[in-house]
Structures are given as C-alpha cells and as structure tokens.
Amino acid sequence: MKRFREYILITIGFILVALSLQLFLVPNKIAAGGVSGIAIIINSVFPVLEVGALMLIMNVILFIVAFIVIGNKFGGKSIYASLGLSGTIWIMDKFNVSSYVLTKDLLLASIFGTLLGGMGMAMVFNQNASTGGTDILAKILNKFFHLDIGKALLSVDFIVTLFAAVTFGADVAMYALLCVIINGFVIDNIIEGINTSKEIMVISSKINEISKYIIEELDRGCTILHGTGGFSSKKTDILYTVLQRKQFIKLKKFIKEVDSRAFITVSESHEVLGEGFKDILADE
Template sequence: MDNKPKYLSTIKTLIYIIIGATVFGVGVQGFIVPHQLLSGGISGLSLIIYYIAQGALSLGAINFLLNIPVLYAAWRWLGRWHLGVTLFGTLYMSVIINVLSPLSTLELTHNPIIGGILGGLFSGLGLGIVYRGGGNTGGIDPIALIIRNRFGLQIGSILFGINMMILVAGAIVINIEAAATTLISTYLSAMVTNKVISGFNQRKAMFIISYKPVTICNLIIEKLGRGATILNGEGAYTHQPKQVIMVVVSLLQVARLKAAVEAEDPTAFMVITDAAEVIGTGFSAKSTKGAVERVLQTCDPVKEAEAEQLIHEVQVARQEIPSDTHKEEH
C-alpha cells in the first residue's frame, strides 16, 4: 500500500513522457527536418550530424549515442529514479523520431519561417508536457534540471541559453539563414515550455499595505480560502510602523482580491508581481496540517485558536502525539 502512490506517480510520469515526446517528434519531423532547420539541445547537435551525414545514420540513433554521457550525468547528480526516467525518455524519443520520419516527406508547410514557428510550438509543447509530468527525454534536459534545482531558474530559460551556443555551431556548419530561423523556433519553444509548466496555473504574489490588516486577512481567508503572512514594515518618510500583508493567489483570484481590498480600504497600497514557482500546501502539496498552519500566519486570534485545535486533532488521529496531551505551542 505504501508503494502504490509512488508506483502510480511513476506510471503517470511515463505517460507524460510518451505524449510529450510524441508531440516533440511531430514538430521535428513534420516542420524542422523538411526545411533543414535546427532544434535545441542534443537533438540540435543530432540534426547537424544528420544533415552532414546526409541521412546515412538515422536521426534517432544519433540522438541516443549523443545522450550516453547525459545518462551518466543523470545517474551522478539526479539519482537512480531520474536515471530510469531519463533512460526511458531517451529511448522513446530516439525511437519515436525514427517512427515519425515519414512526416518529413509530406511537406506540411512550404515556408521555412512557418515551419520554424510550428516546429517551435510543437517542440515546446511536447517538452512542457514532459516536464510537467516530472520526466525528461535526455538531451540537455537533465542538465537543465540540475541547474534548476541548484539555482531555481526556469527550465525553458535555461534551455534557451544553452541552445544559443548550439545555434552558433549550426550557423557555421549549416548556414546562417537556418540558424536565424531556428532562433525564432527555439525562442517560441522556450516560451511555450514555460507556459505549459507554470503559465496555465500561474500564481501572483500580492503585497498589500493597509491600515486594516486584520480585516484584509479575513477577506483573504473567507473570500479566497487562502492564508496570508503579515510582515512588519516602516514608512521611509514618516518612519511610522506599517503592516504588509503578503499573499499568493491564482491568476483568476487577483481581480477578486483587488476589488475586495479596494472596497474595504480605498487607501490600501497594492503591489502585484509574478510568482515564478510556488511550493507549499495549497499549491504543490496536499497536507491538512499545512493548510491549517497557513491560517496561523494570519492575525486573527480566534482563527488561530481554532487552527491550533484542529492541528492537535489531526496529530492525535495520526498518532503523532498521545491523545491525553495538549499542544503547547505552534
């Protein structure tokens, strides 16, 4: 029973890889190869070799051979589970690219620029699906994951930076026109990748300065079902103490919260900014205790007492603490 969630999660990841890699393969064989354009990452290097060899080697075989050092990197820095996912993704990507090779003869578009745009959209969508499911397809994907884990950068942006170096090589070996068109394709691919991963579930961080912090906190809890954090601040000119309410909401909740705050306190000052990634209960985890703890970060003493009691009941139910003891402090 304990292994079932992990087993199902792995199956889900593999399904995402299959769907995403297939979409990526359609983009490469349907729009990139017919116009002898390039792609990003290891697949871009594979295309350069494929064009030089004039089809003597299959694109899938070249892709797999170039990924062998990457498989070592996945094992060395990402662990055995990621190694297995990377190996599966690399093999499937290499096979599906060869299976979809007849698409390159259909001439789906006669305009290289349109081919580059559609190729970028398809490849970006495919990679985004793979990453959203927690997988990768070899190439520079594991390298991008390592960089993201260490520095917190967006995967699409990391890929775009690395791909620029590959495009320089492509411009020298193939021609500058193909490299320039690929630049458009790669940029679109990176943007679509980021959007698929986080854009359709985009979060906004809001900072609210109001003389009614308790009321605003209650609005956030009751109207949006979100928690909030109060930060102590000071006015730079008056040096008067102020309380800043920080809350993270979904894109659809921004307008509702703005209207509610403006109706309650027309003098409130609000700053709204993008949240590139949000990790925590209510956004990326499913924890009853964590959800209740967010309420503790609000300033309502009544709700705080209720939340502490609920946490205690949850711990008792999970046998985290004896039932005859009381939680002394959160």
C-alpha cells in the same frame, strides 16, 4: 496523483517536440542544434538511418557516458522524457509522418517548428525534467573544460549548425541558427507565463477579515506585517500574500465588498517556490 500529472505533462511536451521535428524541421533539413540536429544531418547522408532511431541510440549512449563520467545526476523524469521523445520520433518515422510536411518555406518551417517545439520543451522543463541530448553534452563540457552550462549548450548547438552549413548549405544553416536563438526566448517566456503569480500587499482596516478569506476560502497563506503610517504616524497592519491569477480576481472582489478604501499593490512573480507552489528542492 501529482507524479502522474507530471508525467502526463512531460508526455504531452515531448509529443509536441516530436511533431515540430517531423512536420517542420526534419522535412526541411533544418538541423536546429542538439541531438535532433545531429540526427537530421546523419539522416541526410545515410537516408537508411531514421532520425528517431539515431536519436534513440545517441541518447542511450550519452546517458551511459553521463553516468560514467558525471555520475547519477539525471533523474527518472529526464530519462523518460529523453527516451520518450526519441521513441515517439522513431514510431512517427515508421508511419512516415514527415511526408505530411506542412510547408516547404524555410522561414515558416523555422518559426512554426520552433514555436511548437519550444512550447513542448517548456512543458518538459517546467516539470523539472529535460530531453537529455544537448544537456548531457553541455554538462560533460562543463566538467572537463569548465564552460558555463549556458555557454556549453550554445557551443554544442553552434557546432551542429556548422555541420549543417557544410551538409545543407549556408542558407539552411542560418535558418537552423535562427531556430536555436528563437527557441531559448520561446521556452523562457512560456515558462514565465505558466509560473506567473500575483504578489499582493494590502493595507486595510479589515485585515483580519481579508486574511481569514485568503486562508479559508482561497486555501492560501498570508503574512501580516506591522508598520507605521508615514503621514499619520499611526500603527497599521500590512497583509502580504502570493496568489494565482484567478485567486487574485476573487480576492479583489472580496476586498471591494468589505473595504472599498483599502490600498492594494500588485506585482507579478515569475517564479514562486515553497508550500502551495513549486517545491524548492524538486527532485526528478
């Protein structure tokens, strides 16, 4: 069931990316890096070659090269997401979806295309998958030229925008570069928002009741730490737990009922790994 849910989320994710390309970026010739950017540039020179078909061919070639050069570093979810995105765009090309362009304003197309695409990419990345393409090129550069993955990704996208400048002009290329920059921020912030949990510490005379509520009612774990009061020098117990936002609301209400004098500190954790949350060694 968990695996099925992961693939459903990945599917929704790459459909959003496909829509961002077809409704905003492709009609306005905004080649915002990656395989999709290369496909947009080639399509403008050879219109008979559809963006989706080009992406599908390039991704298949890149995966074959990656298996030969890098080895088996790409799991089933990444292959599914990569080929699924290319296939979806290819199907949309057949139905001429890009003709339903929502705006011809380059700024609006850049902003809304990047927001929609970033949302989709975040959903894919959050399931420990990727859409291939640029990631594969970056890993090849990392292997042969020892570039950091992040720098390699930026280098590939920058080269694509240079070709976009030659093909479409400097103005369109600068919008493409703007999309590349914004996309990273969008993806990071959405993933952080999805994975944000509440890290909670409680000092209370009713620690046993509170820990029992967390374990039995919220189905979460907790840890009891033993401390000493700095002012009173009395021994005291401190409860530590990590909960989802909705669970914390329930816990706060319960603590208010059993011990209104409890001392609670709350902070946000942008990523939690381990039992009950994301697997530490999540495979693809």
